[in-house]
Structures are given as C-alpha cells and as structure tokens.
Amino acid sequence: MRRQTILTLRAFSIELVVYAALMVGYFFLVLHFLGQWLWNLEMQHRFVYAGVAIVLILGQAVLLEGLTTFLLRLIRGRSE
C-alpha cells in the first residue's frame, strides 16, 4: 500500500514536469495563433463561436486525458 502510494506520487511528479514543459509550448504557440481568430469569430459570428468553443474544450479535454493516462502508464510501467 505504502509502496503503491510512493509510486503514484512519483508518477504524478514526473507527469507534472513533462506536462509543464508541454504547456509552455502550448501557451506560446496554440493560444497565440488562436487568440485573434477566436476574437474575430466572437465579434462577428457568435453562433459559430459557440460551436467552436465547445468543440475546442471537449477536444482539448479528451486529448489531455489521453496524454495524462499515457504518461501515467508509461511512468508507472517503468517504475514497477
């Protein structure tokens, strides 16, 4: 039980570091390019913006969930 907890904590720590690096790239690349386009969309086509917004947030959530699960499995698999 205790060993399991240590492994989980280690996995999460490594995951957080990998994640932080990915996020820095994400902030500067994706948000920088999406920002202006989404702003224009919100100003001119509200209904399209609403649809795009929901697709973006759902898509990102599914992608991130897949990524965190993959990282967790990879890190746990190696440490066990």
Add this chain to the structure above:
Amino acid sequence: MFFPISGAHISPIYLSIVGFVIGVLGGFFGVGGSFIAGPALRAVGLHWNFAVGTDLAHIVGKSVVAAKRHRALGNVDLRLGLIMALGTIGGAEVGAQLIQALKRTGHVDSVVSIVSIVIYVSISTFMIWESRKTLRSAGARKKTGKQDHSEFGHVTQWIQRLKIWPMVSLPVSGVKSISVWVIVFVAFIGGIFSGFLGGGAVYNRMPSMVYVLGIPTHLAVGTDLFEIIISASYGTISHAVKGNVDILIALVMNTGAAVGAQIGAISTQYFAGPKIRLAFVPLPLIGAAIVIYTLLTGHKL
C-alpha cells in the same frame, strides 16, 4: 497574458493553478469548482457574466476527464444522469436569462456576489451540521469502512414513497422506485444555480442527490460529473451566444484541471461518504471569502 475576448490581462500560470486545484476538487467531490473558479476569475478583474460563462466552458472539459475516471471505478449511474440532464438544462437556461436581465440593469456584479455569498455559506453550514451528526451516530453504531449513511434517511424514504407517475427504478444507485419528476425538480433547481452562478452547481446538486434522492455519495459524485458534461455544454453554448464566454481562459484553466482531476478521482477510494461530505465544507466558504473580499475592497487579488 492578454485575453482579447474578455479584454482581461491574467497570468496563464495563475489560471493553470486555479484549474489544477479545481481539478483535484472535481475528481474528489464531483464538484465543478465554481465556488472557487468564479471568485478566482472575478478576483483578477473578470466581470461576473464572463466569470460565469467561462467557468461553465472550463467545467465541460474538466468533467469529461473526471467522469471518465469515475466511470472506470463504477461510480456513474447513466440512467439517473440522463434524466437529471433534462432538468438541469431547463434550469440553466432560466439562470442564464436572469444573468442577462441583470446585465441590462447594470447590477450583475453586486447581485451575483451577494447571492453567491449567501448560497456558499448556507451550504457549508448545512453540510457541516449533517456530516457531523451522521459521523457521530455512525460512531455510536460502530460503523466502519466506506459504509454510506445519512441522518436525512427518513426524508429520503418519504420522497421515494411519493407516487407521482412516471416512476423509475435506479438499480445502479440502489433505488427501487422514485418519481421522475422529483429527479427533474432537483436537477432543475441545480440548473438555475448553474446558469446564474456558473459551474455545475454541484454544491447544490450533490447534497440534494444524497439527501433528497437517496443516492450513495460515491455514485452521486460520479453521476453528477457525467450529467454536468451534458448540462454544462448546453450552458456554455447558451452563454457563448450571449457573449459571456472567453474560451481561451477556459482552455488554459483546463490544462491544470486535467492532471488535478485524476488525483482527486483516485483519492475517493480511500474515504467514506460522510467524511467526503465533511471535507467539502470549507470549499464554499473559501469562495465566499474571496467574493466578500472583492466586494468590500473592490480590489483584484
């Protein structure tokens, strides 16, 4: 970082940390975290209408991650979740319309602040009273482990005996028979709070599911998350059309929530129902404290 849609300057690190904290809380309690997210966004200068709409969008993403995790643990009653989604959507639209009406009068920030303080404090007070009472009586009966019990059991039984057609059975939740209208009503009230104060309004619906519908706490947490995906998606679209959603802020918050949600969901396996409810108590109070600070000083954090 400048967010052009809402015209706000907010640090992405701040948003990620807020998202992470909310993710942990969401995974553990099944809450959307609006009592933290709304005040946290308001505290950095976002107007309430944007805080409410953006928080709803962020909650859609966060709930997908946490609900998937809870489904794997067997904590989701799909039938109950789908019925509740109907009521929540109706209520969320009523709440969103109230926000629009307040926007037109120019009182949205002050009114939503006061209502949120009253709601957050009331919920914390009620839950601390009920959880402590339950834990004390459970201790007297020498109950151990993850057994779930509520001091509101007699109220729940009375509600489950109401024969208002159509009736439905919820075998996953251990409910033999309950009126669909009772489920829809509970969800509708939660939906109004969701549309008006943002988030999934789980601070309202999770206790209602446990005390009114008689759903075990672990299942209430998972099912509520599943239901939130549907209802918050509707709320996001509704608020986005009304110009209340900055999706860029929601996307940044969601990055932190993805990690936090997994930690929270795994943690529920180690705690009993009343203890989860008792641990929930300080959270709405933190939200209330942030709102009071912003309201009294007019300062950003």
